[in-house]
Amino acid sequence: MESFERIHLDLSKQPGKCRIAETGLGWKPSGGGDTFTLDASNIGGAQWSRAAKGYELKILSRTSGVIQLDGFDQEDFDRITKAFKLFYGINLESKEHALRGWNWGKGEFGKAELAFNVQNRPAFEIPYSEISNTNLAGKNEVAVEFSLPAGGAETGTNGHLGGARSRGRKAGAAKDQLVEMRFYIPGTVAKKEKDEDGEEKSVDGSEVEEQNAASLFYETLMDKAEIGEVAGDTFATFLDVLHLTPRGRFDVDMYENSFRLRGKTYDYKIQYEHIKKFMLLPKPDDLHNLITIGLDPPLRQGQTRYPFLVMQFKREEEVVIELNMTEEMLEGKYKGKLMPRYEQPQHSVVAQVFRGLAGKKVVTPSKDFSSHHQQSGVKCSIKANEGHLYCLDKSFMFVPKPATYISFDTISVIVMSRVGGAVSASRTFDITITTKNAGGEHQFSNINREEQKPLEDFFQAKGLKTRNEMLDDSSALIQAALNDANIDSSEEEVVAARADRGSADEDDESVDEDFQSDSDSDVAEEYDSAHESSGSGSDEEMADADGAGSEDERAVEPKKKKVKTGK
Known part of the structure; x- marks a missing residue:
């Protein structure tokens, strides 16, 4: 037996003790907790590489995916190599990672993980068990979303149960978590078919059908990561449900611990424990009902977050559905919560199934409120x-x-x-x-x-x-409206008067140019006369238009003298 101290299992926060024996491998946390064991017959391969806490031993199991043991010293390599060769007949492969920092390379799908290789060296690997969802974010872009742990304590110590139960265990190892990664995959590739053994083979013939490279990457990742299928059989499915937020039509698949929204472009898988609020709201048009689901953490679509899902159903549209459950399950776990068969309006069935599976109370509008038109x-x-x-x-x-x-x-x-x-x-x-x-x-x-x-x-x-x-008094409101109207009209008159005065001032300036001998006094009179002189000037111009030009000159001259006397 070989024993090692201060070893971390699957990025766990707490170190533990690792033992390698002839019967298999075991790990026990130092502070107490669940012990992880791996039978010798389940070990398919092993790799040695530099990692965050020292050196890492990566074990490729036959059924449980990838197991990571981090925290070894460089001197431990020889001991582990001999132990694996002696106990399991497996050669410990030493792998070097690409350190160039390039963000372009080649994706390679392994049995248990996706490797991103740069110059034939892995830059990083993504275990399929950590991938919760993937979408075609564009013509040549694939978005990969990572699972979040169901609970803060679930950090990989007992996460190797296979399937959906182990998803997101490693993501709970630190406060900062990688939640999404996007791959840009240009070009097309030759479409391949699978033979009887499931292996891919090239299509025969002169005309080879080509497929978008991003679509092939997306389909392969969906198949390898078993997204959606690992959740088990669907208990109920509601087709073509209209969603107002996020906008679109989605098929709703109900599983034991989660539900899935399947659209033409995006797929979402949401855990029931992420549902914080569930509301059934009748729309005031008397035709539709809305189901609003509050999520924490919110649904993410690129940079957009959706803390609420809003579904719309026709109020009178009925649905007949039988739940895909055994009688034992209905009588045991869901007794009194679910019925084997429903024949009711669709919004009511969806609400009852959600309430039974998620265990959330359905909130409806208050009976203390009724609008003027008797709506909620x-x-x-x-x-x-x-x-x-x-x-x-x-x-x-x-x-x-x-x-x-x-x-x-x-x-x-x-x-x-x-x-x-x-x-x-x-x-x-x-x-x-x-x-x-x-x-x-x-x-x-x-x-x-x-x-x-x-x-x-x-x-x-x-x-x-x-x-x-x-304003509570309607007459006061009407008076305010009239006052506003008067203010508006008076403002228009002021603007019009200013416009007239401007044209009159221009005429006065043209007259002053003819009498250049009075230069200083003429300029002073324009400023000193202010509003009154401008008003009288406009009146005098009207008189001048009637043919009283000589009287206009006599009317202006006394005002000039009066201004000089005032000075």
């Missing part, structure tokens, strides 16, 4: 996005975009006000919800004036602090 939601807008604001028992929910959730516990004050012109403000009003968090504010605009009373009654019933900044 109020039509309004967030900036340029129209939607509906729902009043729940303990929170507000705005859907569909941007889906906004506001808990009553976080609200500081609700301000009701009018924004905009007098005519539009008489028909609509705004609600601004200020939260206790610094800088937290949500404004819902263009709410129908008829909804003011129901909303105020609801705020009062829930004990929410409210401030009304609107």
Whole structure:
């Protein structure tokens, strides 16, 4: 037996003791915990390479994928080599990684991991067990998403159970986690077929069918990582469900521990434990129902995050479905939660299946609120996005975009006000919800004036602090509108008068050019005469247009003398 101290299993935070014996390999954490063992018959190969905590022993098992043991010293190489040769008849292969730092290379699909090779040396490897999803992000781009651990304590100590149960175990080893990687794969490749043994072979014939290289990479990775299939048989499937967020139509597959959204471009796999809120909201059009699912961590699509899923169903559309479950499972784990057969409206069936599998309470709108039109939601807008604001028992929910959730516990004050012109403000009003968090504010605009009373009654019933900044007296509002109209007309008259005065001033300047002998006094009179002289000047010009030119000159001269005397 060979024994080694301070060894980390699969990037685990806690080191342990590793033993290599004739019957197999074992690892036990120093601080206590589950012991990991690997039978000798299950060891298919081994590699030795430089790693983060020293040197790494990578074991390729026949059934459990890749096992990483990190923390060896360089001097341990000879001992481990002899042990593997003696006990298992396996040669320990020493591998050197590419250190050039190039971001272009060749992807190689192994039995248990995807290797990215640079000049025939691996730059990094990705175990298939760590891949949760992959999508075609573009014509030549493939996005690979990595699993997150189900719990903080699950860091690889007992993660080698195979299938979906071991996904994301290694990702819990550190605070910073790699969640997505994208590969750019240009060009096309010759399409290959599989023979009876499952091996690929080239297509015979002069015309060889070509396939997009990125699509082939995507399909191969889906097959190797067994994405979707490893979750087991689907309990229920709902086809072509319309999603408002993220926009599109997806097939919804329900598994034991997760559900999957399958679209034409993107696929998502979401754990039930990531569901934090589940709401069933009737749409005010009396035709549709919305199912809103709050997720933490949120769904990611590239750089975009979706903390809420919003599904839309036709209210009257019924569905007949039988759950793909054994009677033992229904009577045992899901007794009283699920029925073997459903024949109800689709939104009701989806909600009941989600509630049974995920164990989440279905939240519906508060019975204490009813809008002016006897609906559960109020039509309004967030900036340029129209939607509906729902009043729940303990929170507000705005859907569909941007889906906004506001808990009553976080609200500081609700301000009701009018924004905009007098005519539009008489028909609509705004609600601004200020939260206790610094800088937290949500404004819902263009709410129908008829909804003011129901909303105020609801705020009062829930004990929410409210401030009304609107004019309650309708006559005062009409008077304000009239005043605004008078102000507008008076401003137009002022502008027109200024325009007339400007033209008169230009005429006066042309007259001054003819009387250059009075140079200084003429300039001073223009400034000193101010508003009165400009007004009289405009009147005199009107008289001049009627043929009283000589009187105009006599009328101007006394004013010039008066100004000089004033000085």
